[in-house]
Amino acid sequence: xxxxxxxxxxxxxxxxxxxxIRLTPAGLGSRFLALAVDFSxxxxxxxxxxxxxxxLLPRGVSQLVFITGGFVISTGYPIFFEVRSQGRTPGKRxxxxxxxDGRGLPITLEQSFVRNVVRALDFLPLFYGxxxxxxxxxxxxxxxxxxxxxxxxxxxxxxxxxxxxxxLDRRFNDLRVPALQRRIRQRVTLEExxxxxxxxxxxxxxxxxxxxxxxxxxxxxxxxxxxxDLPHLSNENLVRDLTAVLYRQGEG
Numbered sequence: 001x002x003x004x005x006x007x008x009x010x011x012x013x014x015x016x017x018x019x020x021i022r023l024t025p026a027g028l029g030s031r032f033l034a035l036a037v038d039f040s041x042x043x044x045x046x047x048x049x050x051x052x053x054x055x056l057l058p059r060g061v062s063q064l065v066f067i068t069g070g071f072v073i074s075t076g077y078p079i080f081f082e083v084r085s086q087g088r089t090p091g092k093r094x095x096x097x098x099x100x101d102g103r104g105l106p107i108t109l110e111q112s113f114v115r116n117v118v119r120a121l122d123f124l125p126l127f128y129g130x131x132x133x134x135x136x137x138x139x140x141x142x143x144x145x146x147x148x149x150x151x152x153x154x155x156x157x158x159x160x161x162x163x164x165x166x167x168l169d170r171r172f173n174d175l176r177v178p179a180l181q182r183r184i185r186q187r188v189t190l191e192e193x194x195x196x197x198x199x200x201x202x203x204x205x206x207x208x209x210x211x212x213x214x215x216x217x218x219x220x221x222x223x224x225x226x227x228x229d230l231p232h233l234s235n236e237n238l239v240r241d242l243t244a245v246l247y248r249q250g251e252g
Contacts, residue, residue, distance in 0.1 A: 011140060011152070022191065023104055025140040026153045028132075030095045035128075037091030042077050046070045075116055082112040086186070092153070102150040104189060111149040118145035156190060173241045174230055184245055187226060196243040203236075215239050 011023040049069045053062035081089040087098040087107050099107055099115070122131025122143045131143035140152055175181065188196075199218060203211050219235025222228070222242060230238065 023100070023152060024155045025142075026095075026097045026155045028135055028141055030097060030155065031135075031141070031153060034089070034091035034095040034097050037094055038078065038089050039091075041090060042074050045073050045077075049073065075119075078116050078119075079109070079112045082107055082116075083109050096156045097153055098156050098190075099146075099151050099153045100189070102152055104191060106187065106189065107151055111151050115145035115149035115151050118148055119143075121145075173244060174233055175241045175245045180226075180228075181245055184226060184242065188242075188246060193243075193246045196239060197247065200240055200243050212236070 011025065046066075046069070050062075050066050053065045053069070056062075057065060078089050081092075082099055085093070087100055092098060099112075101107055101111065119131070122128055122134070122145055124130045128143070131145070134144050134147070135141045138147065140146075142152060146152060175184065196218075199214070203215070206214070215234075215236035219238045222238065223230075223235075226242075228238070233241070
C-alpha cells in the first residue's frame, strides 16, 4: 500500500497474481451525503411502518412491531444493498461510492453485518460523533465499523468504455448463460474489469508469443476465480468473452 501524489491517500494493493489494484478512499463529505440519502429513505420507511401498525394493531402490539421493524429496517437496509448491489446502497450509488473488502474484493455478508451492527457505536454520543472522530483520525477515513469489519468505502472511478475495434465480439460466447453472467458480474470488481478491457485493447500490439503467455496466465486465473469448466474454450477467447460480458457486447 502506498500514498498517491494527490491530496487524498490512495491504497494500492498487489494481488498474488501481480495485478495492482488502486482504491481511492471516499471523502467525508461524499460519505455524509450518501448517509443523508440512506437515512432519509430508512426514516421514511420507518414512519410508514409506524402509521401502518398504529392503524391496524392494538397500541401495545403496534409499539412492539414498530420498534422491531425499525431495527430491521435500519440494519437490514444497508446489509441488503451492500451484499446484493456490489457494495452500493442507493445513497452510495448516487454519490458514486462503494464499500469493499479491505483487499478490494466484494464485501461479504459477514463483513456487512459487522460494519452495520457496529454503526450503533459509531452513532454515539450523537449522530456519528464517535464514527466521525475515528474517520478523521484514520488515513482511509474508516469509521469504527469499517475497521472492525476490514472494509473500506471507496470513490468509484468512471469505468472505461471500449474504444475502436477491441475484437470482443465473437459469434458464439459460452459465457452468455444468465446464471453465469450474474456470477461474473458479482465477482469481478470494477478495477478488474478495467484491467481486462485494457488487456484486450493492447493485445493486438503484442507479439504472438507475449500475447499467448499473458492470455494464458489471465485466463487460467479467471477459470479458477469463477469456477469455469470450459475445457474447449481457449484462454484468450475466455478473456475476450469475459470482457464482452462485463461490457455487454455480443449479447444479441
